Amino acid sequence: MSATTAPPNGATAAAAVAPAAGPVLARRQVHAVAGCYFVASFAALGLPPFLTQILPELGDPTARWAGVLYIVPTVFGAVGAPFWGRLADRYGRKRLLLRAQLGLAVAFLLAGWADSIATFTAALVLQGILGGTFAASNGYLGAALEGPALSKALTLMQGAARAALVLAPIVVGSLSPWLSPHRQYALLAVLPLTAALLIGALPESRGGHAETPTAKDAPEEAPEAAKPEAGAPATSLRALYALEFAFVFSTVISFPYLISLIEHRIPGTSPAASGVLFALPHLCYLATAMAVHRSFHHRPRLGLALGFLCIALGLAGHGAADSLPALTAVRLVLGAGLTLGLVCLSALAADCAKGRAPGGMFGSLEFFSKGGAVVAGVAAAVGNSFFGPAAPVLTGTAVALATVVPTVLPLLNPLRTRWSR
Known part of the structure; x- marks a missing residue:
């Protein structure tokens, strides 16, 4: 919460810690951020369970690399998340959230059209490095909300993740008779692209949290x-x-x-x-x-x-x-x-x-x-x-x-x- 007054002997320091009043997101805008994360997560969460079906098409008949490839996006996502977070504080959270959605779209397209294990692995690496939509979304929300409002928004974001985790494999499995899970990567790339368009209509989440001293x-x-x-x-x-x-x-x-x-x-x-x-x-x-x-x-x-x-x-x-x-x-x-x-x-x-x-x-x-x-x-x-x-x-x-x-x-x-x- 922003401090409006400060004691005489701490005015400067308190002002430095207290964030400036940033735009408070409306409920529909918070729901829009969560909805964008939900649709962008469909391929990321719904397709990995089908790696044992995807890899034989790429020259790995026994799918022996499924376990390794399952965690490749997670590993590279972990490595890249702090870097992208710092860039978001410097150059704008909305801009970096858009980058994350577009990065996912590029990675999904490459995965969908890959014709070898090497190319498919490179696509999963890019998914980890260029993605990070969850951290980017939370950073965007964290710049405009505080306290219970922020924790409620973060709870909603986790709900979007749970919903995608439950529904995405069902949808992918239902589409499999008509389109292989491998090619569904390319089809589902439209979802983060749609999310990017929706995010483009949201306000910049500025606030004064960036580059401020800690509490x-x-x-x-x-x-x-x-x-x-x-x-x-x-x-x-x-x-x-x-x-x-x-x-x-x-x-x-x-x-x-x-x-x-x-x-x-x-x-x-x-x-x-x-x-x-x-x-x-x-x-x-x-x-x-x-x-x-x-x-x-x-x-x-x-x-x-x-x-x-x-x-x-x-x-x-x-x-x-x-x-x-x-x-x-x-x-x-x-x-x-x-x-x-x-x-x-x-x-x-x-x-x-x-702070x-x-x-x-x-x-x-x-x-x-x-x-x-x-x-x-x-x-x-x-x-x-x-x-x-x-x-x-x-x-x-x-x-x-x-x-x-x-x-x-x-x-x-x-x-x-x-x-x-």
Whole structure:
């Protein structure tokens, strides 16, 4: 929030920290940003599950490179996100958001017309380097919104990601009888191009966050408007990045071998039922995210601790569930943890964004998020190879449980202070 007054001995420093009043986006404009991310994510999220069908067309009959190529865009996206975020703060967030959408379109076109593994791999590298629409969208929103309004917008963005993750593979699979998933890359390039046209109609998200000192440089007498909101404990960027990494790792590690685990625990489960079980946590987020935001945006640490606990319980249950009702129940528990974690991390990120250049901050946050996904994928592959399909979920359980303690500790400090009086 912008500070309007300052104490006599801190006027200059407080003015430097407080962001200048930037344009506040209307609800329809926030929804437009989320909608653009949703349509641009269709190919990025919907086509990788079909790599085992795409690679034989490119000279890899056994699709042995599918696992490596699955994470190539994520790896290069993580490397490029902080760089693009800093450029957005310097040259304009809308301009860099447009760049991300157009970059995706170019990469999808190249992937759709690739005729060799080398060209297809180059397209996926370009997708990672030139994309970054999620971080770019968050940086755009972070320059115009603050506090609960920003955390709600970030929650909406995560909803767009979940919706694309659920719907895109269904659409791609439905189109496959008429157009191969490989060629669908070229067809779906029209989606980020359409998103770029819509973004062109949005206002520039200026605000005064760019290149400003962080809140730690403010004097102790900073006005109330510049302080974190009551009930939302201040979180350092390092803590936010660590929590983001741990959360993504503990949730994503269960994705790659879930179908194998279902077949191992419940032989004869239909592909449709397996698909529904895979989607359940994401559907849980879509159904409850806004209600969770209303309940926990003022106490995100508590919600995040509960989220990690639900993730640990849900993942541990995956290793023991031996019936369809039991597996459905543990997937819903995991969905509760996923929802609490994503919503409360959005609230903590909104708190950290105050007084900081949002492009750089959200770009760095995306680096740790994608890093968690890459490490989770590698850990899942290694665990599955040596110990079977239950190993990834047990590894995720251990990481989630280990993260509960440092997440809860800041909540106990006020109690310790009271008891010591």
